[in-house]
Amino acid sequence: xxxxxxxxxxxxxxxxxxxxxxxxxxxxxxxxxxxxxxxxxxxxxxxxxxxxxxxxxxxxxxxxxxxxxxxxxxxxxxxxxxxxxxxxxxxxxxxxxxxxxxxxxxxxxxxxxxxxxxxxxxxxxxxxxxxxxxxxxxxxxxxxxxxxxxxxxxxxxxxxxxxxxxxxxxxxxxxxxxxxxxxxxxxxxxxxxxxxxxxxxxxxxxxxxxxxxxxxxxxxxxxxxxxxxxxxxxxxxxxxxxxxxxxxxxxxxxxxxxxxxxxxxxxxxxxxxxxxxxxxxxxxxxxxxxxxxxxxxxxxxxxxxxxxxxxxxxxxxxxxxxxxxxxxxxxxxxxxxxxxxxxxxxxxxxxxxxxxxxxxxxxxxxxxxxxxxxxxxxxxxxxxxxxxxxxxxxxxxxxxxxxxxxxxxxxxxxxxxxxxxxxxxxxxxxxxxxxxxxx
Amino acid sequence: xxxxxxxxxxxxxxxxxxxxxxxxxxxxxxxxxxxxxxxxxxxxxxxxxxxxxxxxxxxxxxxxxxxxxxxxxxxxxxxxxxxxxxxxxxxxxxxxxxxxxxxxxxxxxxxxxxxxxxxxxxxxxxxxxxxxxxxxxxxxxxxxxxxxxxxxxxxxxxxxxxxxxxxxxxxxxxxxxxxxxxxxxxxxxxxxxxxxxxxxxxxxxxxxxxxxxxxxxxxxxxxxxxxxxxxxxxxxxxxxxxxxxxxxxxxxxxxxxxxxxxxxxxxxxxxxxxxxxxxxxxxxxxxxxxxxxxxxxxxxxxxxxxxxxxxxxxxxxxxxxxxxxxxxxxxxxxxxxxxxxxxxxxxxxxxxxxxxxxxxxxxxxxxxxxxxxxxxxxxxxxxxxxxxxxxxxxxxxxxxxxxxxxxxxxxxxxxxxxxxxxxxxxxxxxxxxxxxxxxxxxxxxxxxxxxxxxxxxxxxxxxxxxxxxxxxxx
Numbered sequence: 001x002x003x004x005x006x007x008x009x010x011x012x013x014x015x016x017x018x019x020x021x022x023x024x025x026x027x028x029x030x031x032x033x034x035x036x037x038x039x040x041x042x043x044x045x046x047x048x049x050x051x052x053x054x055x056x057x058x059x060x061x062x063x064x065x066x067x068x069x070x071x072x073x074x075x076x077x078x079x080x081x082x083x084x085x086x087x088x089x090x091x092x093x094x095x096x097x098x099x100x101x102x103x104x105x106x107x108x109x110x111x112x113x114x115x116x117x118x119x120x121x122x123x124x125x126x127x128x129x130x131x132x133x134x135x136x137x138x139x140x141x142x143x144x145x146x147x148x149x150x151x152x153x154x155x156x157x158x159x160x161x162x163x164x165x166x167x168x169x170x171x172x173x174x175x176x177x178x179x180x181x182x183x184x185x186x187x188x189x190x191x192x193x194x195x196x197x198x199x200x201x202x203x204x205x206x207x208x209x210x211x212x213x214x215x216x217x218x219x220x221x222x223x224x225x226x227x228x229x230x231x232x233x234x235x236x237x238x239x240x241x242x243x244x245x246x247x248x249x250x251x252x253x254x255x256x257x258x259x260x261x262x263x264x265x266x267x268x269x270x271x272x273x274x275x276x277x278x279x280x281x282x283x284x285x286x287x288x289x290x291x292x293x294x295x296x297x298x299x300x301x302x303x304x305x306x307x308x309x310x311x312x313x314x315x316x317x318x319x320x321x322x323x324x325x326x327x328x329x330x331x332x333x334x335x336x337x338x339x340x341x342x343x344x345x346x347x348x349x350x351x352x353x354x355x356x357x358x359x360x361x362x363x364x365x366x367x368x369x370x371x372x373x374x375x376x377x378x379x380x381x382x383x384x385x386x387x388x389x390x391x392x393x394x395x396x397x398x399x400x401x402x403x404x405x406x407x408x409x410x411x412x413x414x415x416x417x418x419x420x421x422x423x424x425x426x427x428x429x430x431x432x433x434x435x436x437x438x439x
Numbered sequence: 440x441x442x443x444x445x446x447x448x449x450x451x452x453x454x455x456x457x458x459x460x461x462x463x464x465x466x467x468x469x470x471x472x473x474x475x476x477x478x479x480x481x482x483x484x485x486x487x488x489x490x491x492x493x494x495x496x497x498x499x500x501x502x503x504x505x506x507x508x509x510x511x512x513x514x515x516x517x518x519x520x521x522x523x524x525x526x527x528x529x530x531x532x533x534x535x536x537x538x539x540x541x542x543x544x545x546x547x548x549x550x551x552x553x554x555x556x557x558x559x560x561x562x563x564x565x566x567x568x569x570x571x572x573x574x575x576x577x578x579x580x581x582x583x584x585x586x587x588x589x590x591x592x593x594x595x596x597x598x599x600x601x602x603x604x605x606x607x608x609x610x611x612x613x614x615x616x617x618x619x620x621x622x623x624x625x626x627x628x629x630x631x632x633x634x635x636x637x638x639x640x641x642x643x644x645x646x647x648x649x650x651x652x653x654x655x656x657x658x659x660x661x662x663x664x665x666x667x668x669x670x671x672x673x674x675x676x677x678x679x680x681x682x683x684x685x686x687x688x689x690x691x692x693x694x695x696x697x698x699x700x701x702x703x704x705x706x707x708x709x710x711x712x713x714x715x716x717x718x719x720x721x722x723x724x725x726x727x728x729x730x731x732x733x734x735x736x737x738x739x740x741x742x743x744x745x746x747x748x749x750x751x752x753x754x755x756x757x758x759x760x761x762x763x764x765x766x767x768x769x770x771x772x773x774x775x776x777x778x779x780x781x782x783x784x785x786x787x788x789x790x791x792x793x794x795x796x797x798x799x800x801x802x803x804x805x806x807x808x809x810x811x812x813x814x815x816x817x818x819x820x821x822x823x824x825x826x827x828x829x830x831x832x833x834x835x836x837x838x839x840x841x842x843x844x845x846x847x848x849x850x851x852x853x854x855x856x857x858x859x860x861x862x863x864x865x866x867x868x869x870x871x872x873x874x875x876x877x878x879x880x881x882x883x884x885x886x887x888x889x890x891x892x893x894x895x896x897x898x899x900x901x902x903x904x905x906x907x908x909x910x911x912x913x
Contacts, residue, residue, distance in 0.1 A: 033704045044714055051716075111564075114557050131719040133550070135712035137790050138536040139797070139821060140703035141556075144564065150700060158692060166681070254681045259584065262688055266580075273565030274572070278478055280560045288486060289553035290493040290520055293540050297500050297518070304515075305505060361558045368560030378562065392561050 006197050019159050020205065026155055027213040030148035034106030035217045037145075041101050041117055048096040048118050055092055060428035067425060077332050082422040085123075085336060088413025094122035094129065097405050097434045099398045102389035104225045106214070108149035108381075110390025113141050117395075119402050123410045124343060126402050148210070149384040152233060153377055154269055156206065157240045161261045163198055164244035166254035167191060173254060191248055199241045203234055225387050232387075236380040269377040276371035276378070284364035292357055299349035303342050314341035333420075340414065365392065401436055408432040443607065447615025452622045455585060465627050468581055472573045472631055479528045479569060480638060486523045487642075493540075494520050494871075502866045506858045508850075509842035510768055512865065516544030517838070519831035519871050521551065524818035525644045526651055529635065530571035532819025535563065541828065543835040545842075546732075546772065548779035551828060570635070571817070574659055575809050576695055579666045583687040585623065586670035589616045590907075591680040613671060613907040620667050628663075632656050647878050651816045658816075658889065661896050662809045668899035675907045694804035702807075706796035710789050718782065725778040732771030735764075743770060757852055764855075765847025772839055780832070787825055794821065801891040808888050808895070815885045818876055822884055826876040834871040841868050 010016050063081040065071040074080040078091065087093050099117040113136050122128035144150065168191055171177040180190060207230050214221050247260050303310065314337070315322050321337055372379040385391035409432050416423065455461045501517040519541045527534060538551025556563060566572060593599040602612060639652055670687055677683035713721075730739050747766065748754065756763040800807045814820035845864070850857035861867070 029701065029704075036708075040714075044716065047714075047716060111561060114554065129716075129719065131715045133715045135715055135718065135786065137703075137707065137712070137793050137821075138533045138824075139790075139794060140707060141536050142533050143699050143703045146697075146700040146704050154696060162685075255587075255684050258681070258684055258688065270566045270576075271568075273562045274568035277560055277562035277565070278568050280562065282478065282481070285485075286558050288489040288493075289539055289555070289558065290486075290489050293518055293520075293553070294493050294496045294500070297497070301500055301504060357558075365560045368562050371562065378565070381565075 003197060006194065007201075010201065016163070019162055020209075023151075023155070023159055023206065024209045024213070026151045027148065027209055028216070029146060030151045031106060031213040031217045031219065033145065034109070034147050035219065037109065037112065037147075038101045038105045041105075041112075045098045045100065045118060048120075049098065052094070052096045052120075056428055056431065059087060060425055063423065063428070064425050082424070084413045084416035084421065084423050085332075087423055088409065088417075089123040089125075090128075094120045094125070095405075095409060095431070095434060096120050097398075097402050097436070099394075099436065102225070102387075103220060103223050104229065105388050105390060106148065106217070106219050107229065108384040108388035108390050109145040109147045110149070110385035110388060111392050111395055112390040113145070115392075115395035115398075117398070121402060121406045121409050123413050124340075124347075124406075126399075126406045149381055149388075152210075152236070152384065153381045156233075156237070157265055157269070157377075160202065160237060160240040160244065161258070161265065163202060164195065164241065164248070165257045165261050167194055167244075168248040169252065169254040169257055172251075188249070191245065195241055195245050195248075199237065203237050206233065206237070229384070229387055232380060232383045236376060239376045268375045272371065272375040273378055276368060276374065280364050280368035280371075284360070284367050286361045286364055287357060289357075292353060295353045296350050299346045299353070302349065303346035306345070307342065310342055310345050311338050314338070336417070398436070405432065405434055443611050444615045444618055447607075447612060448618035448622060451589075451616050451619025455619070455623050461585065461623070464581055464584060468573065468577055469627060469631060471568070471577070472570060473634075475568045475570050475573055476528070476635065476638060479531070480642075483523060483525070483528050483642070490520055490522050493518075494522075498870065501868075504865060506862070506864070508855060508857055509845045509859060509864075510545065510765075513545035513839045513842045516542055518542055519827075519834065519873075521824070521827050522873060522875075524823070524875065525639065525642050525648050526655075526817035527819050528638065528642065529569070529574075529652070529655065530813045530817040530819060531567070531569055532571075532814035532817055533821060533824065534819045535559070535567075537821075537824050541831045543831065543838065545768075545839050546775050548776070548783060548832055548835065550783075551824070571810075571813050575662075575806055575813065578659075578663065579695075579806070580691060582620070582624070582663060582666040583670050583684075583691060586616075586620055586667060587674055587683040587687050588680050589620075589671055590674040591677055591683050595679060609907050610904065613675065613903055617667055617671055617903070620671075621664070624663055624667075628660075645875075647875070650878055651818075651881075655813055655816045658809065658812055658892060661892055662805060665805050665892070665895045665899045668896075668903045672899065672902045672906045675903070676910045694806045698800045698803040699807045699810070702797055702800040706793040706799075709796050710792040712786065712789050718786065722778060722782050725782070726775060729774030729778070730767065730771045732764075732768035735767060740767065743767065759852070762847050762850045762852050762854075764852060765843050765845070765850065768846065769840060769843040772836075772843060776836055783828075790821060798888065798891075801888065801895075805892060805895045808892050812885055812888050812892070815881050815888075818881070822881070823876045826880070827873065830873055831871070834869070837869050 059081040062071070062074075066073050066082070074082075077083055078086045081087060096118050097120075101117075105112075113134055116132035116134065119127050119132050120129035166173075168177070168187070171180060177187075181187065210229075210233075211221050211226075214226075243264055244261065247257050247264075250257070250260070252260070321334075323334065369382075372382055382391065386393070412432050416427075497518045497520065504512060504515060507515075521537075521539050521541075523534070535555040537554060539553050539555065541551045542549045566576075590599070593602065603609070635656075636649075636652065639648065669690070673686050673690075674683045677686065730743055731737060734740060735744070744756065744763070744767075747759070747763065748756065751759055753759055794811075797807075798811070811820070815822065845859060846857070849859065
């Protein structure tokens with residue numbers, strides 16, 4: 001009885017129609033731009049994968065013809081498909097590691113406009129191509145994207161507020177409250193029922209509209225992630241309805257209610273995050289990258305100055321590489337042996353600086369994470385980014401896995417180089433493989 | 440008449456001052472503002488110091504490198520660090536989203552690396568508590584709260600009819616209310632702005648910075664005037680306070696959040712950026728069309744060699760009066776420079792086109808105008824970044840030329856073991872000194888936004904005049 005009455009009221013309220021229409025339009029916009037971003041990611045991934053595959057396919061065919069005697073062996077060492085050093089290290093060599101988008105990646109841009117989702121790994125290098133920049137206008141990165149996460153975290157609560165701010169006050173201002181009070185019904189129960197109805201109605205409506213806009217753009221919603229997303233939305237909406245309930249009970253005028261609710265919205269969506277971010281970076285400062293750069297350079301200079309010492313040490317430890325005394329001339333092989341030795345030395349120092357830097361950055365992130373308990377908006381936004389797999393954690397994990405892959409790759413090629421082995425066509429089928437299953 | 444306006448203004452002013460709501464909200468805002476100023480100050484001091492040390496260290500590292508072939512030194516390279524402008528105290532703009540150091544080396548132009556945002560907690564992406572954030576986003580909200588009732592309360596209490604019956608012209612009433620609110624804002628803002636000026640004077644700023652700051656405060660004043668007049672207009676038009684408040688809050692949300700984000704996406708679609716892969720491939724292809732200093736055996740290098748021999752009337756490069764290696768390195772370098780400059784310009788032009796398309800949001804949102812202007816005036820916008828990158832590139836070109844020419848003029852051909860005889864050789868190479876972008880350059884780009892803001896101001900004046908005449912009938 002009450003429900004059908006409430007429904008009738010909502011359907012006849014033009015304001016409700018306008019708000020619902022706006023929500024749908026925003027959801028469509030958000031999904032559209034999200035889909036575009038994910039499509040771009042997929043195309044780029046396909047592009048870089050074929051690039052690497054083509055490179056090694058060509059080299060393999062070349063080697064095959066040489067092995068079969070159809071072709072002269074390659075004279076320049078740096079072009080030789082049987083030489084593991086160039087084939088794993090430079091001149092287009094290297095394998096692209098990629099991060100595939102998650103099923104619900106469209107939902108949240110998260111950190112995807114900052115961290116790379118692919119990288120070219122070569123011997124001793126995790127970004128050999130320097131070709132994984134995001135060509136994204138810094139201004140729009142700073143402004144933030146109009147994605148579904150934005151619509152749901154920021155706009156959705158405003159709609160809830162618009163639907164609820166004057167439930168009680170309007171009745172009083174129109175003089176209906178007195179009538180109501182004369183009934184055998186407490187105001188609280190009445191307000192509670194009314195809000196519960198609106199909560200269920202608005203939540204179902206939003207989930208349906210969200211599912212529709214995702215469906216229109218071909219995003220699959222028959223997965224567990226979408227269920228999680230709906231549940232998260234349910235909790236988030238519940239929070240805002242509870243706030244609205246409490247504010248309504250204060251029995252202020254409609255205008256004051258609106259002001260208070262907007263204040264609460266500002267507090268949770270803007271003030272808490274900005275103060276929290278500032279506190280985190282003040283209490284857990286990350287040393288500047290400027291210092292990092294100069295420290296790195298110091299390590300390189302150090303390695304350069306100690307060149308003789310490092311090389312002598314290297315040969316003392318690895319006498320098998322020592323040239324016979326009559327062979328004074330440097331070959332490409334000795335040059336690279338020494339280069340690797342020097343690099344290993346400076347990498348030891350730089351590695352320490354890097355780890356120290358990353359630990360501090362991580363400490364700041366951990367501290368900042370605590371603040372999600374102070375703001376449902378932060379919590380909800382984080383949840384969406386986790387579901388979309390565009391959160392910082394995912395990208396940092398990708399970086400770790402990239403470094404691991406680089407080790408594998410280096411061991412394979414540098415190992416053969418050190419042992420002075422040639423690559424065979426069979427080796428081309430057994431190159432280290434990039435496999436990344438998200439946990 | 441003027442007297443009457445002042446009278447009304449005084450009444451509004453005193454009334455608001457006695458209102459505890461006003462004291463609470465403005466006290467909170469000023470507190471937030473002071474807090475953000477202190478934090479920015481602290482941050483600025485730290486980063487400015489780090490920058491100075493780093494730039495000095497980088498030069499030392501360069502000067503103290505072991506003696507080597509000048510071209511090898513060009514490969515060893517050096518760094519240029521982007522200084523933090525003093526006015527980043529007010530608005531750090533895009534600084535977090537742009538790289539802070541450029542590696543300068545032979546053969547290629549590198550982009551600035553290490554965006555601060557990648558090393559930070561991700562809460563920074565919600566919003567950042569900077570003075571600019573409080574000024575551009577929160578102050579308009581205060582104005583709305585102070586102004587939305589201006590006329591509606593008179594309508595609701597039926598005092599409007601009384602006032603009008605006493606013969607007060609509607610325009611006088613409207614402008615009196617505007618003046619009263621402006622007075623209130625001045626009461627809060629003038630001390631805050633003066634305090635900002637003091638902060639600024641105590642940091643190492645130039646006259647240029649002071650001018651920029653004053654201009655910024657002036658533009659903010661215009662921006663607030665727009666909000667005062669728009670709020671008054673809505674209040675005059677609305678039937679009751681409720682409607683006025685909701686309309687104004689809607690305007691605030693649209694102009695601060697919805698339109699800016701939406702148009703950022705639209706402008707990206709209008710002027711799509713290339714993928715990094717495509718960009719690198721294009722550069723690679725263009726590079727192959729020129730001379731590579733490290734590959735003297737290529738067809739192009741041979742043609743160049745012949746022309747050099749002919750010009751010097753000798754038959755072998757050994758007989759040239761200078762070291763041919765140095766010349767071909769520099770010739771290759773010049774081709775590479777052009778290739779990178781072209782590619783970089785193309786990309787930057789796309790970004791600028793996006794920003795221009797983005798300016799269209801000015802029609803819906805004065806906030807975005809002020810946000811852009813405050814970045815530009817604080818030297819933390821994209822243009823200032825390009826200015827830095829360009830100067831770093833010019834320095835790189837000069838340094839590499841310096842090194843290659845030494846090789847050309849002093850080394851014997853084929854002697855790759857050559858080292859400059861002068862022990863202070865690296866100390867004498869050109870040094871990098873950054874000249875901050877001038878106010879004139881900034882204004883060249885900013886005048887359109889300033890113009891738009893003034894149009895907003897003019898329209899809001901007209902709006903108030905027209906609406907108050909037609910809607911306030913008591």
